[in-house]
Protein backbone atom coordinates (compact mmCIF):
# COMPACT_ATOMS: atom_id res chain seq x y z
CA UNK A 1 0.00 0.00 0.00
CA UNK A 2 0.89 3.63 -0.41
CA UNK A 3 -0.36 5.92 2.32
CA UNK A 4 -2.21 8.91 0.92
CA UNK A 5 -0.94 12.04 2.59
CA UNK A 6 -2.27 15.58 2.48
CA UNK A 7 0.77 17.73 1.78
CA UNK A 8 -0.91 21.06 2.59
CA UNK A 9 -0.32 22.42 -0.91
CA UNK A 10 -2.90 24.72 -2.47
CA UNK A 11 -2.67 24.30 -6.22
CA UNK A 12 -4.09 26.93 -8.56
CA UNK A 13 -7.09 25.17 -9.98
CA UNK A 14 -10.87 24.91 -9.55
CA UNK A 15 -11.72 24.37 -5.87
CA UNK A 16 -13.71 21.21 -6.74
CA UNK A 17 -10.54 19.55 -8.06
CA UNK A 18 -8.07 20.86 -5.45
CA UNK A 19 -7.05 17.92 -3.31
CA UNK A 20 -3.81 18.73 -1.50
CA UNK A 21 -4.84 21.56 0.87
CA UNK A 22 -5.44 20.94 4.59
CA UNK A 23 -9.21 21.36 4.31
CA UNK A 24 -9.96 18.32 2.18
CA UNK A 25 -11.58 14.92 2.41
CA UNK A 26 -8.48 13.32 0.92
CA UNK A 27 -5.57 11.81 2.78
CA UNK A 28 -3.81 12.00 6.14
CA UNK A 29 -2.41 15.38 7.05
CA UNK A 30 1.33 15.86 7.27
CA UNK A 31 0.85 18.99 9.36
CA UNK A 32 -1.23 17.44 12.14
CA UNK A 33 0.81 14.23 12.38
CA UNK A 34 -2.11 12.12 11.13
CA UNK A 35 0.11 10.81 8.32
CA UNK A 36 2.78 9.67 10.81
CA UNK A 37 0.09 7.95 12.84
CA UNK A 38 -1.24 6.26 9.69
CA UNK A 39 2.23 4.86 8.95
CA UNK A 40 2.48 3.35 12.45
CA UNK A 41 -0.99 1.86 12.20
CA UNK A 42 -0.39 0.45 8.71
CA UNK A 43 2.92 -1.08 9.79
CA UNK A 44 1.18 -2.87 12.64
CA UNK A 45 -1.48 -4.42 10.41
CA UNK A 46 -0.90 -8.00 9.35
CA UNK A 47 -1.30 -8.44 5.62
CA UNK A 48 -0.33 -4.87 4.80
CA UNK A 49 2.97 -4.11 3.16
CA UNK A 50 3.58 -0.38 3.29
CA UNK A 51 5.42 0.41 0.07
CA UNK A 52 5.49 4.18 0.28
CA UNK A 53 3.63 7.46 0.33
CA UNK A 54 1.44 9.15 -2.21
CA UNK A 55 -0.09 12.59 -2.59
CA UNK A 56 -2.20 14.31 -5.21
CA UNK A 57 -2.61 18.06 -5.16
CA UNK A 58 -5.37 18.49 -7.69
CA UNK A 59 -6.41 18.27 -11.29
CA UNK A 60 -5.85 20.62 -14.21
CA UNK A 61 -2.71 22.15 -12.73
CA UNK A 62 -0.89 24.52 -15.06
CA UNK A 63 1.58 26.04 -12.61
CA UNK A 64 4.39 23.61 -11.96
CA UNK A 65 5.41 25.21 -8.66
CA UNK A 66 2.58 23.24 -6.99
CA UNK A 67 4.40 19.99 -7.81
CA UNK A 68 7.68 21.38 -6.49
CA UNK A 69 5.97 22.31 -3.21
CA UNK A 70 4.37 18.85 -3.07
CA UNK A 71 7.77 17.19 -3.47
CA UNK A 72 9.30 19.45 -0.81
CA UNK A 73 6.54 18.46 1.61
CA UNK A 74 6.73 14.74 0.84
CA UNK A 75 10.45 14.05 0.92
CA UNK A 76 11.04 14.63 4.67
CA UNK A 77 8.10 12.32 5.42
CA UNK A 78 9.33 9.59 3.09
CA UNK A 79 12.85 9.94 4.51
CA UNK A 80 11.68 9.91 8.13
CA UNK A 81 9.72 6.70 7.68
CA UNK A 82 12.28 4.98 5.41
CA UNK A 83 9.62 4.48 2.75
CA UNK A 84 10.60 2.91 -0.56
CA UNK A 85 8.31 4.83 -2.90
CA UNK A 86 7.23 8.45 -3.28
CA UNK A 87 4.33 9.01 -5.62
CA UNK A 88 3.77 12.65 -6.38
CA UNK A 89 0.31 12.11 -7.73
CA UNK A 90 -1.18 13.60 -10.82
CA UNK A 91 -2.90 16.65 -12.01
CA UNK A 92 -0.84 17.92 -14.91
CA UNK A 93 -3.26 20.16 -16.81
CA UNK A 94 -4.25 19.95 -20.43
CA UNK A 95 -5.30 22.83 -22.68
CA UNK A 96 -9.00 22.70 -23.45
CA UNK A 97 -9.16 26.21 -24.87
CA UNK A 98 -7.20 28.01 -27.58
CA UNK A 99 -5.83 30.55 -25.12
CA UNK A 100 -4.64 27.93 -22.62
CA UNK A 101 -1.09 26.59 -22.63
CA UNK A 102 -0.32 23.49 -20.59
CA UNK A 103 3.19 22.53 -19.54
CA UNK A 104 4.57 19.53 -21.42
CA UNK A 105 5.41 16.30 -19.61
CA UNK A 106 9.09 17.09 -20.18
CA UNK A 107 8.69 20.50 -18.46
CA UNK A 108 6.78 18.84 -15.63
CA UNK A 109 9.47 16.15 -15.26
CA UNK A 110 12.26 18.76 -15.21
CA UNK A 111 10.61 20.62 -12.33
CA UNK A 112 9.82 17.42 -10.43
CA UNK A 113 13.32 16.00 -10.84
CA UNK A 114 14.98 19.15 -9.67
CA UNK A 115 12.57 19.42 -6.70
CA UNK A 116 13.51 15.88 -5.66
CA UNK A 117 17.19 16.75 -6.00
CA UNK A 118 16.76 19.95 -3.96
CA UNK A 119 14.88 18.05 -1.26
CA UNK A 120 17.62 15.39 -1.18
CA UNK A 121 15.50 12.34 -1.72
CA UNK A 122 17.47 9.37 -0.35
CA UNK A 123 18.98 7.19 -3.06
CA UNK A 124 16.98 4.09 -3.93
CA UNK A 125 13.55 5.62 -3.26
CA UNK A 126 11.34 4.93 -6.25
CA UNK A 127 9.63 8.02 -7.67
CA UNK A 128 6.26 7.45 -9.31
CA UNK A 129 3.46 9.64 -10.66
CA UNK A 130 -0.12 9.47 -11.88
CA UNK A 131 -0.28 11.67 -14.95
CA UNK A 132 -4.02 11.12 -15.36
CA UNK A 133 -5.73 13.01 -18.12
CA UNK A 134 -2.55 14.41 -19.60
CA UNK A 135 -1.93 11.00 -21.20
CA UNK A 136 -5.18 10.73 -23.12
CA UNK A 137 -7.25 13.91 -23.03
CA UNK A 138 -6.21 15.20 -26.43
CA UNK A 139 -6.66 11.77 -28.03
CA UNK A 140 -10.44 12.07 -28.00
CA UNK A 141 -13.12 14.27 -29.50
CA UNK A 142 -16.88 14.15 -29.04
CA UNK A 143 -19.17 14.41 -32.06
CA UNK A 144 -22.68 15.81 -31.72
CA UNK A 145 -25.44 16.30 -34.26
CA UNK A 146 -27.01 19.76 -34.30
CA UNK A 147 -30.73 19.41 -33.69
CA UNK A 148 -31.96 22.99 -33.55
CA UNK A 149 -30.60 26.50 -33.86
CA UNK A 150 -32.54 29.13 -31.96
CA UNK A 151 -31.65 32.74 -32.67
CA UNK A 152 -32.67 35.38 -30.15
CA UNK A 153 -31.82 38.69 -31.85
CA UNK A 154 -29.81 40.95 -29.59
CA UNK A 155 -29.54 38.22 -26.97
CA UNK A 156 -27.78 35.07 -28.18
CA UNK A 157 -28.00 32.03 -30.41
CA UNK A 158 -28.57 28.57 -28.93
CA UNK A 159 -27.33 25.50 -30.74
CA UNK A 160 -28.92 22.35 -29.34
CA UNK A 161 -27.21 19.01 -29.89
CA UNK A 162 -28.09 15.36 -29.35
CA UNK A 163 -26.00 14.96 -26.18
CA UNK A 164 -25.38 17.11 -23.14
CA UNK A 165 -24.49 16.90 -19.48
CA UNK A 166 -24.97 13.12 -19.59
CA UNK A 167 -22.03 12.58 -21.94
CA UNK A 168 -19.96 15.45 -20.52
CA UNK A 169 -20.85 16.80 -17.06
CA UNK A 170 -17.63 18.81 -16.72
CA UNK A 171 -19.08 22.15 -17.89
CA UNK A 172 -21.93 21.82 -15.39
CA UNK A 173 -19.72 20.56 -12.55
CA UNK A 174 -16.81 22.96 -12.89
CA UNK A 175 -17.76 25.49 -15.54
CA UNK A 176 -15.16 23.85 -17.79
CA UNK A 177 -14.69 25.37 -21.22
CA UNK A 178 -14.38 23.65 -24.58
CA UNK A 179 -13.75 24.72 -28.13
CA UNK A 180 -16.16 23.60 -30.86
CA UNK A 181 -15.69 23.17 -34.60
CA UNK A 182 -17.32 21.63 -37.64
CA UNK A 183 -15.41 18.57 -38.86
CA UNK A 184 -16.69 19.29 -42.40
CA UNK A 185 -14.75 22.59 -42.34
CA UNK A 186 -12.18 22.25 -39.58
CA UNK A 187 -10.11 25.24 -40.65
CA UNK A 188 -12.87 27.69 -41.59
CA UNK A 189 -13.07 30.93 -39.56
CA UNK A 190 -15.27 30.61 -36.51
CA UNK A 191 -16.93 34.00 -36.59
CA UNK A 192 -20.20 33.23 -34.82
CA UNK A 193 -20.54 32.95 -31.04
CA UNK A 194 -23.24 30.56 -29.84
CA UNK A 195 -24.19 28.68 -26.71
CA UNK A 196 -24.06 24.94 -27.27
CA UNK A 197 -26.67 23.21 -25.15
CA UNK A 198 -27.71 19.62 -24.58
CA UNK A 199 -31.05 17.88 -24.86
CA UNK A 200 -31.82 17.55 -21.15
CA UNK A 201 -34.76 19.27 -19.51
CA UNK A 202 -32.62 21.81 -17.68
CA UNK A 203 -31.46 25.28 -18.57
CA UNK A 204 -28.18 24.41 -16.91
CA UNK A 205 -27.47 21.72 -19.49
CA UNK A 206 -24.81 23.77 -21.25
CA UNK A 207 -21.88 22.17 -23.07
CA UNK A 208 -20.13 25.31 -24.28
CA UNK A 209 -21.13 28.67 -22.85
CA UNK A 210 -19.75 30.80 -25.70
CA UNK A 211 -18.52 28.66 -28.56
CA UNK A 212 -16.92 30.19 -31.62
CA UNK A 213 -18.31 28.34 -34.64
CA UNK A 214 -18.47 28.95 -38.41
CA UNK A 215 -21.30 31.33 -39.39
CA UNK A 216 -22.83 28.74 -41.75
CA UNK A 217 -23.43 26.18 -38.98
CA UNK A 218 -26.80 24.59 -39.68
CA UNK A 219 -29.24 22.00 -38.37
CA UNK A 220 -27.94 18.52 -39.19
CA UNK A 221 -24.26 19.50 -38.94
CA UNK A 222 -21.85 17.41 -36.93
CA UNK A 223 -20.31 19.59 -34.24
CA UNK A 224 -17.14 18.45 -32.49
CA UNK A 225 -15.71 19.32 -29.08
CA UNK A 226 -12.04 18.31 -28.85
CA UNK A 227 -10.03 17.19 -25.80
CA UNK A 228 -12.62 14.78 -24.45
CA UNK A 229 -10.35 11.73 -24.39
CA UNK A 230 -10.20 11.89 -20.59
CA UNK A 231 -13.24 12.19 -18.32
CA UNK A 232 -15.52 11.92 -21.33
CA UNK A 233 -16.93 8.43 -21.41
CA UNK A 234 -15.62 7.84 -17.87
CA UNK A 235 -17.85 10.60 -16.50
CA UNK A 236 -20.80 9.92 -18.78
CA UNK A 237 -24.01 8.74 -17.15
CA UNK A 238 -27.52 7.66 -17.96
CA UNK A 239 -28.85 10.89 -16.51
CA UNK A 240 -32.51 11.25 -17.50
CA UNK A 241 -32.21 7.70 -18.84
CA UNK A 242 -30.35 8.89 -21.90
CA UNK A 243 -28.32 6.08 -23.46
CA UNK A 244 -24.59 6.71 -23.74
CA UNK A 245 -23.00 7.17 -27.16
CA UNK A 246 -20.61 4.79 -28.89
CA UNK A 247 -16.82 5.12 -28.73
CA UNK A 248 -14.69 4.60 -31.83
CA UNK A 249 -10.96 4.45 -32.26
CA UNK A 250 -9.75 6.01 -35.50
CA UNK A 251 -6.39 5.55 -37.11
CA UNK A 252 -5.16 6.09 -40.65
CA UNK A 253 -8.67 6.71 -41.91
CA UNK A 254 -10.01 3.48 -40.39
CA UNK A 255 -12.60 3.49 -37.59
CA UNK A 256 -13.04 0.67 -35.09
CA UNK A 257 -15.97 0.41 -32.71
CA UNK A 258 -14.71 -0.15 -29.16
CA UNK A 259 -17.84 0.64 -27.16
CA UNK A 260 -21.21 0.25 -28.78
CA UNK A 261 -23.97 2.81 -28.41
CA UNK A 262 -26.40 2.01 -25.59
CA UNK A 263 -29.93 0.98 -26.53
CA UNK A 264 -33.36 1.31 -24.96
CA UNK A 265 -33.01 -2.37 -24.02
CA UNK A 266 -29.84 -1.50 -22.08
CA UNK A 267 -31.78 1.20 -20.22
CA UNK A 268 -34.43 -1.35 -19.23
CA UNK A 269 -32.02 -4.20 -18.50
CA UNK A 270 -32.22 -3.89 -14.70
CA UNK A 271 -36.00 -3.75 -14.52
CA UNK A 272 -37.40 -6.93 -12.92
Ligand SMILES: Cc1ncc(COP(=O)(O)O)c(C=O)c1O
Pocket residue numbers: 056058059060089090091092093130131132133134230
Ligand atom coordinates in the same frame (compact mmCIF):
# COMPACT_ATOMS: atom_id res chain seq x y z
C1 LIG B 1 -5.29 9.88 -6.77
C2 LIG B 1 -5.40 10.45 -8.13
N1 LIG B 1 -4.36 10.33 -8.99
C3 LIG B 1 -4.43 10.84 -10.25
C4 LIG B 1 -5.56 11.47 -10.71
C5 LIG B 1 -5.55 12.00 -12.10
O1 LIG B 1 -5.80 13.35 -12.14
P1 LIG B 1 -6.10 14.13 -13.49
O2 LIG B 1 -6.61 13.13 -14.48
O3 LIG B 1 -7.14 15.12 -13.15
O4 LIG B 1 -4.83 14.72 -13.92
C6 LIG B 1 -6.65 11.62 -9.85
C7 LIG B 1 -7.87 12.32 -10.29
O5 LIG B 1 -8.81 12.54 -9.60
C8 LIG B 1 -6.56 11.10 -8.53
O6 LIG B 1 -7.58 11.23 -7.67
